[in-house]
Amino acid sequence: MRSNRTPSQETPRRGVPAGLRAWLRHGVLPGVAVHLLSWVTLLAVNGGFRVMGQEDDGITRLVMERYLWTVVAAVGASLATALTVGAAMGLLVAGIGAGLTGRRPGRGWGRRVAVGVLVYHLGAWALHMRAFPQVHAETFYGRGGVWATLQRAITHGAPGWLFPGLLAVGVAVPALALAAALVRSRAARRRTLWAAAAVGLAWGGWRLARSGPNGGTPQRPNILIIANDSLRPDHLGLSGYARRTSPNLDRFAAQAVVFDEAYVPLARTFPSWASILTGRFPHEHGVRHMFPRHDERLDGTLTLPRYLAQEGYRTAAVADYAGDIFRRIGAGFETVQAPDFDVPSLIRQRVIQIEPALLPYLHNRLGRWLFPDLVGLVNYPHTGETMDRIGDAVDAGDGRPFFIVGFVSSSHFPYAAADPWYRRYVSPDYEGPNLYQRFRGLAETEEALAADAAHLTDLFDGTVAWFDHEVGRLLERLEASGRLDDTVVIVTADHGEILFEFGTTGHGDHLRGRSAHRVPLLVRDPLLTGRRVPGVVRSVDLARTLALRATGQAPEAFGGADLGPLLRGEQTDLGLLGYGETGLWFTPGGPEFYQHHRLPYPSLTGVAELDPHAPDEISMKPAWEDRVRVAKHRAVWDRTHKVTYMPTPTGVVVQGWRVEGGTEVEAPVRPDLKAALDAFLTEGGQARVVRGYALPVAPVAEP
Amino acid sequence: MSTPPHPPAASAAAEPPTRPRRWRRWLLWGLGVLVALGLGITAAALAVMFPSRDSLQWPVLPPADYAYASQSRRVVARLLDEPARLVHTAGAGAPAPLSGFDYARHSPYLPQDRQAAQRVFSVAAGEVLLEESLAGVAHASSVYEGRYALHLPAGEATRWPLAQVPAGSTLSLGVAGLPPHRDVTLCPVEITVTVQGAAGATDHPLGRLGESPQDFGWRDHELPLPAGATAVTFTAKAAAGCDGPGHAFLADPTVWAPRQGPAPINVLYINVCTWRADDLGPEARGATPKLDALAATGRRFTQARSNANWSKASQISALTGRYASTLGLKHHRVPVGQLEGLSYAHSQWPTLASVLRGAGYETAALVDNIFLADFLRVGVDLGFARFVDNARHIHNTVDLMREAVAWLTAHGDRPFFLYLNPANPHFRYRPPREYLGQIGFGWADLTGDLQHALHLGEVAYTDDAVGELLEAVRRLGLAERTLVVMHGDHGETLSWARDLEVKVPAAHKARESMIYKTTRYKHGWSWQETEIRIPLLFARPGAVPPAVDDRPASPIDVAPTILAHLGLPKPPTMLGRDLFRAGPTAPIVVDGKGFDAVVDGPLKLVRFWPGYGWWRRKHTGEVSDSPVLxxxxxxxxxxxxxxxxxxxxxxxxxxALLEQTRAQPAPLHLVRFTGPVGQQITGRVTVPGGLRTATLHDHAPTDTVTRDGEAADFTLTLGEGPVTLAFAGWTPAPPQLRLDGPVGLRVGPHALPLLAPALDGAYTGEPAALAIGADQWPDVLPAERPTAHWWSQRLDHTGPEPWRLRSLEADVMDAMRDWGYAQ
Structure with a gap:
């Protein structure tokens, strides 16, 4: 006898109730199938490791050797998302069907549910593509042919009312089905009521938990720095720009002290923020390029956040992709909300990028919580969401005054702005590759170059307008919560951007012109009236100024001048000098003028390595530190004149410049500016000048 | 539906319980089999690790009355000493001088530097290879024999004029060919040696070389020379019917003649790896009866300390008579870099071997030491005309002794300097079983300090093997004419109490990340006496009276002592003193890895390099970051x-004593010339205090460097690639460079025009402008006009340095790990 079971005891073969099975089979399964198909197709079409459009065997090999599990985990997460979303959408569509027909899912439902899911999926995709075309451009517009036409049709061809219409339909149909179900079944009504109550309670509680008491007063104010990467002040309306790109900031400026000549010492994000937060020049705080090593950052240095924290302030930094530096800078913020920039996060970003169909479902707080690398995507701008988070950080008070740095990346390369901002100033006839963003280098011919220059400037202006809009929203929120009167609000940037004045775009590569180093600086202080300050000021002056304003004293460590007299209107010019140096050049050669007047070193892949102490991060090889330092171009300037310094293999080139009609023209070298430059060259004793070259005093020991 | 009732419980109980017991039995059987298998494998492994003494191939001793006492020979002429007199013909053309001929200092670090005479290695794996093609051949389980040799391609001939050849002379040389190599078609070569005498020419065909892969290794020939022979011509011809290149190598052709008068004193120098001071005498538990006997007949130093705590630095230091840190080598690193090769290899530091060769000695090194193997780019050429590296297996001490006995039996009639470096008792300790019995190995050792007992077992093995060699020396009648020198190159840390954990910086500016190295069963990282005190003895019956000397001594003194004993002048570069002369105590300096130390009287100072420190492990928990002890x-x-x-x-x-006793080496200067092809550049370098080395690299055959005291004039022609001039002085004084004609000068790591010429057009090389970081190799400057890039490189340790061995071949890395040098 093989079994002891009695046939009368009917053991159920499975523990799953029949109803649930039906939903699974006719709801979830078709949904999952559709999404799986979509996922696999996109993977096949987009797979491969391309960084900014460049495929590299070396990178692929490195990734496969050292980061295989990261890749596997990221792909797994993406797949899990697709399956989950598919299951949810399948259930939704099956639910719509059940609601409308009053029946449980059964035979023959599968196909219809699949169609419904597909319709929803494509609709969501189209909506997202309309709103954020840049992140889909690689899959569609960048491919050319029918794909480009498809995307263009969605973003430019389709009428504007179509998309809100689609959204309305997409919401209305389930609502109808729910209504039908509610009408039919009392149990459904009860369940719905309970669900609604639960959701409402949770949401309300969450909102409440987010805000707290304000701790700032006009005498001991909160400090909020709102910065936009690469923002040029001369593209703001308040500086007389022809386009009205900044109505909100213009209004803000009326109540703020506006510095027309504010400059940063190094036009690259990491060193520039290091200067702002320490009040020191790059050679003093040691961050001289974007790839400082683990022990060269600001840990252990007295920074403005650390000082204010000692004085009882709450400190936080909120940023999106260009602000990845805040995670690594070691400035001492209590909380940092910013994406990562290391090899694993780049891999995860890449995996997100190749599945653009999932983005509509992840464009919410939950999605950003599950996939923090979303915010790090360069062509998926999150200015609005980041501003909301800045506002949340402001509201999340605990009775202490706050010092918050909010840093968005709207105007950063590739000048990607959400719909409708990117098309605000763009010519409707444009058909080049850079339609949505600066996509893949510039066109080859002169006319196309000129056309693209104008177009890219239009895109840039669109980002400025977007930023202005979002700043306006944030300011409204501050006003509504009453905190505006207790907060010193500063609007600035980490550097500017050169827009074709010297043939191409960029910042930090040379020191001609003022567009790379000049930044907006608007300071709205509840105790001060608005005015304009023409004198030269520097970002290194901010730390001392803010410390004095907040606490009445400033530590010695904050170099730089106190801008108080300028803020209060007692003086218009402190006679300060601007100083600038270049950052790392990423290529060893090129057509730009500075490539012919520089000391050579290899490209980025030659001078950088994975940091031995933080193996996922990229930092400069110690062997190249000295060369990069010696090779830097430098300049000193005041309002009207400048002296630039370029070390070359055959000698040092020193040139004088004078501002004339909006540009700089060559002029005799002014001796006082030259003397100031020589003082900077010695780097406070860290270098000595030999036949014009600033040679590091203690050679860096072997790596 | 009705159902059959359940079977009653009683019948269930009556079922025989077969299954449970069966699997239990199977389990036990299986376990038993596994245990037996395990024991069997262990036993087999132990049998392999600790073989029987008789399973090894011991030297064949000569018969008891085989004596050389009555015979003795001397050098009349050496081909490799007289390159300028050779007449070289290639093919049917007119005779032309051999160009670029510099046998003595061929650098293995510049493979482009093709010299006429090269270090050629025969490998027991079945190939004869030029030095640069050795990479890729496994080091382990091979025997490499390298000799200085003249390269004779097929179809060429070299004529060596001779003078004053007395009667009874012979020509001795070794020959080797290049057998078929996998990628290259090579032809076998036939060598003919034609002796031109007064009566006419005699041909000596030496046979065909390079016939097959089995045809490897050096074949020694001894050819009779008639009195008054005027020339010897070496001709190489490709084998008939073969169309392709062929190569032959003639190792150190030398004319030997009978000696009238007393024979010179031979030197048998045995440097035993990892031989601690307590591995000799009563503390050695009876491991060293033969060496104790030897020590009793000679002079034994009880306060001897090595000058470095690991083999490479210690042995190079002993053979050059200088502290390793003064040689222009990074004595704390395994690989020898290109710059170190340039600085050391062309500096012509006199070594004990080169001095004795100059005095007419045969020099040979029989070692098992990866660090002296210059072909692996971890060692340097120490001047031995014949170098054998036996990397066969861990018990190869007998192989070294066997080779030594065979060689002495064949060549004992010539003055010889034979250097032996057996690897045992280096970790891992695997003595043949019988020696464990000899030291009274017992349960106490198994449960106590097992490794120390095994170490002593290996000491006993070494003692026995060396004893065989000494017996052979006696039987050959050479005992009274041979000075035997024995010492260890460093000690070893064996006890728990001395075990340390050493903190080594892992990378530049490292703060928290360190590599931690333990010191037990190893050497090389500890500054303690256990790693520094060594035995040292000199013996020569009748000439060195028995004595026990408690004056401080170190291997740096060995070469001067030997030379003084032999009556030869000591080169001024050797820093030690003659130990046989009564004298005051001298401080002993130790060049460690991570530290420097000096022992003066009872006091010992240890000074750590920046970033290095240590912990005492497991016991006192002591931690020290103190830079000085x-x-x-x-x-x-x-x-x-x-x-x-x-x-x-x-x-x-x-x-202060440490600083003054050990002068820092002067930096190596490099001037790299680039510019249009065919451009000629001339100039002059002057180094106050004298020129140590001046050589050209990657140059054309017509380029020259002429040295003259403190200055060297150079002439070079630019080709497709850059030409580099390397020079160094004896002192760090700034040298001067004068360039004739418009040549742009850039200096330093960044190639900047920092120097201004003086009125006479000469540039003075300020160290601050020229110095670059270690192991940096500046990029080649592309130039349309002639440009010189001048920089200097210090070659002592400067600052913390990571322990990175990534650049070495896999097999060398395996050896490093096997020997405990890498982890």
């Missing part, structure tokens, strides 16, 4: 109490 060895032989804080005056005095 001071011990009174008389009062505190266990080195437990650091007196640096209490005796600052002694610290200052010993630090």
């Amino acid at each position: 001071l011990f009174d060895l008389a009062a505190d032989p266990e080195e437990r109490h650091d007196l640096a804080a209490q005796r600052p005056a002694d610290v200052a005095r010993l630090t």
Whole structure:
């Protein structure tokens, strides 16, 4: 006898109730199938490791050797998302069907549910593509042919009312089905009521938990720095720009002290923020390029956040992709909300990028919580969401005054702005590759170059307008919560951007012109009236100024001048000098003028390595530190004149410049500016000048 | 539906319980089989690791009355010493001089530097290879024999004029060919040696070389020379019917003649790896009866300390008679870099071998030492005309002795300097079983300090093997004419009490990340006496009276002592003193890895390099980051109490002594010329205090460097690639460079025009402008006009340095790991 079971005891073969099975089979399964198909197709079409459009065997090999599990985990997460979303959408569509027909899912439902899911999926995709075309451009517009036409049709061809219409339909149909179900079944009504109550309670509680008491007063104010990467002040309306790109900031400026000549010492994000937060020049705080090593950052240095924290302030930094530096800078913020920039996060970003169909479902707080690398995507701008988070950080008070740095990346390369901002100033006839963003280098011919220059400037202006809009929203929120009167609000940037004045775009590569180093600086202080300050000021002056304003004293460590007299209107010019140096050049050669007047070193892949102490991060090889330092171009300037310094293999080139009609023209070298430059060259004793070259005093020991 | 009832419980109980017991039995059987298998494998492994003494191939001793006492020979002429006199013909053309001929200092670090005479290696794996093609051949389980040799391609001939050849002379040389190599078609070569005498020419065909892969290795030939022979011509011809290149190598052709008068004294120098001071005498538990006997007949130094705590630095130091840190080598690193090769290999530092060769000695090194193997780019050429590296297996001490006995039997009639470096008793300790019995290995050792007992077992093995060699020397009648020198190259850390954990910086500016190295069963990282004190003895029956000497001594003194004993002048570059001369105590300097130390009287000062420190493991939990330690060895032989804080005056005095006793090497200067092809550049370098080396690299055959005291004139023609001039002086004084004609000069790591010429057009090379970081190799400057890039490189350790061995071949890395040098 093989079994002891009695046939009368009917053991159920499975523990799953029949109803649930039906939903699974006719709801979830078709949904999952559709999404799986979509996922696999996109993977096949987009797979491969391309960084900014460049495929590299070396990178692929490195990734496969050292980061295989990261890749596997990221792909797994993406797949899990697709399956989950598919299951949810399948259930939704099956639910719509059940609601409308009053029946449980059964035979023959599968196909219809699949169609419904597909319709929803494509609709969501189209909506997202309309709103954020840049992140889909690689899959569609960048491919050319029918794909480009498809995307263009969605973003430019389709009428504007179509998309809100689609959204309305997409919401209305389930609502109808729910209504039908509610009408039919009392149990459904009860369940719905309970669900609604639960959701409402949770949401309300969450909102409440987010805000707290304000701790700032006009005498001991909160400090909020709102910065936009690469923002040029001369593209703001308040500086007389022809386009009205900044109505909100213009209004803000009326109540703020506006510095027309504010400059940063190094036009690259990491060193520039290091200067702002320490009040020191790059050679003093040691961050001289974007790839400082683990022990060269600001840990252990007295920074403005650390000082204010000692004085009882709450400190936080909120940023999106260009602000990845805040995670690594070691400035001492209590909380940092910013994406990562290391090899694993780049891999995860890449995996997100190749599945653009999932983005509509992840464009919410939950999605950003599950996939923090979303915010790090360069062509998926999150200015609005980041501003909301800045506002949340402001509201999340605990009775202490706050010092918050909010840093968005709207105007950063590739000048990607959400719909409708990117098309605000763009010519409707444009058909080049850079339609949505600066996509893949510039066109080859002169006319196309000129056309693209104008177009890219239009895109840039669109980002400025977007930023202005979002700043306006944030300011409204501050006003509504009453905190505006207790907060010193500063609007600035980490550097500017050169827009074709010297043939191409960029910042930090040379020191001609003022567009790379000049930044907006608007300071709205509840105790001060608005005015304009023409004198030269520097970002290194901010730390001392803010410390004095907040606490009445400033530590010695904050170099730089106190801008108080300028803020209060007692003086218009402190006679300060601007100083600038270049950052790392990423290529060893090129057509730009500075490539012919520089000391050579290899490209980025030659001078950088994975940091031995933080193996996922990229930092400069110690062997190249000295060369990069010696090779830097430098300049000193005041309002009207400048002296630039370029070390070359055959000698040092020193040139004088004078501002004339909006540009700089060559002029005799002014001796006082030259003397100031020589003082900077010695780097406070860290270098000595030999036949014009600033040679590091203690050679860096072997790596 | 009705159902059959359940079977009653009683019947269930009556079922025989077969299944449970069966699997239990199977389990037990299986376990038993596994255990037996395990024991069997262990036993087999132990049998392999600790073989029987008789399973090894011991040397065949010559018969008891085989004596060389009556015979002796001397050098008349050496081909490799007289390159300028050779007449070289290639093919049917007119005779032309051999160009670029510099046998003595061929650098293995510049493979483009094709010299006429090269170090050629025969490999027991079945190939004869040129030095640069050795990479890729497995080092382990091979025997490499390299000799200085003249390269003779097929179809060429070299004529060596001779003078004053007495009667009874012979020509000795070794020959080797290049057998078919996998990628290259090579032809076998036939060598003919034609002796031109007064009566006419005699041909000596030496046979065909390079016939097959089995045809490897050096074949020694001894050819009779008639009195008054005027020339010897070496001709190489490709084998008939073969169309392709062929190569032959003639190792050190030498004319030997009978000697009238007393024979010179031979030198048998045995440097035993990892031989501690307590591995000789009563503390060795009877491991060293033969060496004790030897020591009793000679002079034994009880306070001998090595000059470095690991093999490479110690042995190079002993053979050059200089502290390793003064040689222009990074003595704390395994690989020898290109710059070190340039600085060392062309510096012509006299070594014991080169001095003795110059005095007419045959020089040979039989070692198992990866660090002296210059072909692996971890060692340097130490001047031996014949170098054999036996990397066969861990018990190869007998192989070295066998080779030595065979060689002595064949060549004992010539004055010889034979250097032996057996690897045992280096970790891993695997003595043949019988020696464990000899030291009374028992349960106490198995449960106590097992490794120390195994180490002593290996010491016993070494003692027995060396004893065989000494017996052979006696039987050959060479005992009275041979000075036997024996010492260890460093000690070893064996006890728990001395075990340390050493903190080594892992990378530049490292703060938290360190590599931690333990010191037990190893050497190379500890500054303690156990790694520094060694036995040292000299023996020569009748000439060195038995004595026990407690004066401080170190291997740096060995070469001067030997030379003094032989009556030869000591080169001024050797820093030690003659130990047989009564003299005051001298401080002993130790060049460690991570530290420098000096022992002066009872005091020992240890000074760490920046970033290095240590912990005492497991016992006292002591941690030290102190940069300096001071011990009174008389009062505190266990080195437990650091007196640096209490005796600052002694610290200052010993630090000054350390600085002054060990001069830093002058930097190596490199000037790299680029410009249009065919451009000729001439100039002159002047180094105050004298020129140590000046050589050209990657140059055309017509380029020259002519040295003259403090200056060297150079002429070079630019080709497709850059031409580099390397030079160094004896002192760090700034040299001067004068360039004729418009040549742009850039200096330093960044190639900047920092120097301004003086009125006479000469540039003075300020160190601050020229110095670059270690192991940096500046990029080649592309130039349309002639440009010179001048920089200098220090070659001592400067600052913390990571322990990175990534650049070495896999097999060398395996050897490193096997020997405990890498982890």
